[in-house]
Amino acid sequence: MTGTRNEPTTDGSGGTVPSMLEVSDLEHTYTGQQEHTAIGGVTFDVRAGQLTCIVGPSGCGKSTLLRCLASLIRPSGGEVRMHGEPVRGVPEDLAVVFQDYGRSLFPWMSVRGNVEFPLRSGNVPKERRRERVRQTLEWVGLSGAERKYPWQLSGGMQQRVAIARALACRPALLLMDEPFASVDAQTRFELEDLLLRVRAEQDTTILLVTHDIDESVYLGDRVLVLSETPATVVADLPVDLGNERDQIGTRESETFVHLRGEIARMLRGGGGHERPGGTGTTARDTGSETESTSEDERADAEPESLQVEQGSPAREAAE
Amino acid sequence: MRNAVRALIGVAVFLVLCEIVGRSGLAPQRYLPPPSIVLTELAELLGERDFLLDVVATVLAWLIALGICALVAVPAGLLLGSVPLLRTATTSLIEFLRPVPSVALIPLVVVVSAGSPSGKIFLACYAAVWPLLFNTIYSTGQLDEQLLESARAFRISRVQRILRIKLPHVVPFVFTGLRLAASTALIVLISVEMLNPGSGGIGSFIYVAGSGAGRMDQVLAGTLLAGVLGYLVNAGMSGAQRKWITWAPSGGTT
Numbered sequence: 383m384t385g386t387r388n389e390p391t392t393d394g395s396g397g398t399v400p401s402m403l404e405v406s407d408l409e410h411t412y413t414g415q416q417e418h419t420a421i422g423g424v425t426f427d428v429r430a431g432q433l434t435c436i437v438g439p440s441g442c443g444k445s446t447l448l449r450c451l452a453s454l455i456r457p458s459g460g461e462v463r464m465h466g467e468p469v470r471g472v473p474e475d476l477a478v479v480f481q482d483y484g485r486s487l488f489p490w491m492s493v494r495g496n497v498e499f500p501l502r503s504g505n506v507p508k509e510r511r512r513e514r515v516r517q518t519l520e521w522v523g524l525s526g527a528e529r530k531y532p533w534q535l536s537g538g539m540q541q542r543v544a545i546a547r548a549l550a551c552r553p554a555l556l557l558m559d560e561p562f563a564s565v566d567a568q569t570r571f572e573l574e575d576l577l578l579r580v581r582a583e584q585d586t587t588i589l590l591v592t593h594d595i596d597e598s599v600y601l602g603d604r605v606l607v608l609s610e611t612p613a614t615v616v617a618d619l620p621v622d623l624g625n626e627r628d629q630i631g632t633r634e635s636e637t638f639v640h641l642r643g644e645i646a647r648m649l650r651g652g653g654g655h656e657r658p659g660g661t662g663t664t665a666r667d668t669g670s671e672t673e674s675t676s677e678d679e680r681a682d683a684e685p686e687s688l689q690v691e692q693g694s695p696a697r698e699a700a701e
Numbered sequence: 702m703r704n705a706v707r708a709l710i711g712v713a714v715f716l717v718l719c720e721i722v723g724r725s726g727l728a729p730q731r732y733l734p735p736p737s738i739v740l741t742e743l744a745e746l747l748g749e750r751d752f753l754l755d756v757v758a759t760v761l762a763w764l765i766a767l768g769i770c771a772l773v774a775v776p777a778g779l780l781l782g783s784v785p786l787l788r789t790a791t792t793s794l795i796e797f798l799r800p801v802p803s804v805a806l807i808p809l810v811v812v813v814s815a816g817s818p819s820g821k822i823f824l825a826c827y828a829a830v831w832p833l834l835f836n837t838i839y840s841t842g843q844l845d846e847q848l849l850e851s852a853r854a855f856r857i858s859r860v861q862r863i864l865r866i867k868l869p870h871v872v873p874f875v876f877t878g879l880r881l882a883a884s885t886a887l888i889v890l891i892s893v894e895m896l897n898p899g900s901g902g903i904g905s906f907i908y909v910a911g912s913g914a915g916r917m918d919q920v921l922a923g924t925l926l927a928g929v930l931g932y933l934v935n936a937g938m939s940g941a942q943r944k945w946i947t948w949a950p951s952g953g954t955t
Contacts, residue, residue, distance in 0.1 A: 454850055471856075478854040485847035489948040490869040499865075500855035531948055551855070 409459035422612030435598035438608030477548035538569035766825035778837020829882035836878030
C-alpha cells in the first residue's frame with residue numbers, strides 16, 4: 383500500500399513536521415456590479431498529517447477560501463504556499479471533495495470511470511489505474527460497485543465515490559468543502575468515521591470546511607473559527623480528543639462539549655463578544671464560566687498561533 | 702410488451718376503419734383506395750428497381766443531411782453555448798434566419814443546384830439544423846459549473862474538459878435534437894422532391910404517380926412508406942437513447 387503512494391507525501395516523515403500549507407494574508411474580493419469581499423486577510427499554517435477543520439457561519443466565505451487554496455479562484459491578495467512553494471494553478475498532489483456529490487460526479491461515467499478520471503490526466507498506466515481504483519474503492523467500502531452509475535447509488539454512497547475519486551490521486555493535501563452537508567445524519571456519522579479511518583490509514587493531510595460545529599470538533603485535530611464575511615480567522619483551537627474518536631463517547635466527553643460551546647459562543651457573538659446571558663444548551667458543562675475564562679483558555683491553549691484578527695495591526699503584531 | 706400490443710391494436714383498428722370508408726362508396730375507390738389495395742401496391746412496388754432507387758435516393762439524402770446537421774450544429778452549439786459574447790452577437794441573425802421557411806428557398810436552390818441532390822440536402826439541412834443547434838446551445842449553457850470546477854480541480858486541460866465533460870453532457874440533448882431534425886428533414890426532402898421531380902426520390906415518385914397517371918394507390922403507398930421510414934428512425938433513435946444514455950432522461954424537448 384505504501385508503494386503506491388506518491389513521492390510528495392514522503393517529505394512529511396522527517397523529524398520536524400514541515401508545513402504542508404502556508405496561507406498568508408489571503409484576501410478575495412468578488413468584482414462585478416456588487417463588489418463583495420468574501421475573505422479579508424486570512425493567515426494560517428497546516429502541518430503535514432493534520433486534520434484541520436475550518437468552521438464559520440453560513441455564507442462567510444468558507445467555500446471561497448477553499449477555492450482560493452485550491453487555485454480554482456485566483457485570490458485578489460495574499461499568498462498560498464504548498465510544500466513551501468507558492469501555488470500557481472491547482473497543485474499536483476492536491477484533491478478536492480465538493481459538498482454536492484450530485485453536481486460533482488460525472489453522471490455519464492460509472493463509479494470506476496469517475497474514480498479513474500483524475501488519474502487519466504497523469505501518466506499512470508492503465509493496469510496501475512485499475513488497481514488504484516479497486517484499492518481506493520475498498521478503502522471507502524464500495525468494492526464491487528465499479529460498474530454502477532452514480533444515479534444507481536444512494537447519496538451517502540455517491541459521496542463515498544467522490545471521496546474515493548479524490549483519494550485515488552493519493553493527494554498529499556485533501557480539501558473538503560462541507561463534504562457531509564448533503565447527507566442524512568446517520569450517513570453523516572458513517573462518513574465522518576470513514577474519513578477518520580482512511581486518514582489514519584493513509585496519513586493524508588486534510589483541510590475540511592464545515593458550518594457544523596460538532597462536526598468540526600469531532601473530526602479535527604484543530605479547529606479554525608472564521609468570522610462573518612469578510613472572513614478572518616477568529617480563533618485557532620487545538621482539539622485534545624486523541625486519535626480514537628467515537629460518535630457517542632466522544633460527543634459526550636467534557637472536552638468535546640466544552641469546545642463546541644466555546645466555538646458556538648464565538649460564532650454567535652460574531653468573534654468573541656457574546657452576550658453574558660447567551661449560554662443556551664451548549665454551555666451546560668461550562669456552567670457558570672464567563673467570557674473571560676474561555677478567552678483565557680484559548681490563550682493558554684496555543685499562544686503562538688492564536689490570531690484574533692481585528693485588522694492588520696494585530697496581524698502584524700502576531701508576525 | 703403490453704404497450705406494443707395496444708399500439709398494434711390501435712393501428713389495426715385504424716386500418717379497418719380506413720378499409721370500411723374506402724369500400725363504402727363515399728368516394729370512388731380510384732381516388733381513395735382502401736388500405737388493402739394500397740398495401741398490395743406497396744408490396745409490388747418494393748419489388749421494382751426504379752421505386753427502390755427512389756427510396757434509396759431519399760434515404761441517402763436524409764442520412765447525409767442529418768450528418769451535416771450534426772457536424773455543423775453540435776460544434777457550433779458548443780461554441781455558442783460556451784461563449785456568451787458570441788451567442789449575443791449571433792442571436793439576432795439566427796432569429797432572422799430560423800423562421801425563413803426552407804420551402805420558400807426551393808426555386809433559388811433548384812436553379813443553383815441544377816437538379817443535383819445537393820440542393821435538396823441543403824434545404825433539408827437548413828430546416829433541420831435549428832432544433833439541433835438550439836438544443837446544443839441550451840444544454841451547453843445548462844452545464845453545471847460545479848462539474849467543470851471538479852474537472853479543473855483534477856487538473857484536466859481546457860481541451861479535455863470540452864471533450865470529456867461538455868460533449869458527453871450535451872449528448873442526450875443532441876440525441877433529442879437529432880430526432881426532431883430527422884422528422885423535419887424528411888418533410889422538407891419530400892417536399893423538395895415533389896416540387897422538383899427531376900431530382901428523384903420518394904417525393905418525385907409520389908408527384909409523378911399523382912399528377913400523370915392519377916394512381917392514388919401509388920401515391921398513398923409512397924406516402925405510407927415515407928411515414929414508416931420516419932417512424933422507424935424515430936423509434937430506433939429513442940431506443941438507442943434509452944439503451945445507451947441511461948444517466949439522463951431524454952433531454953430537451955421531445
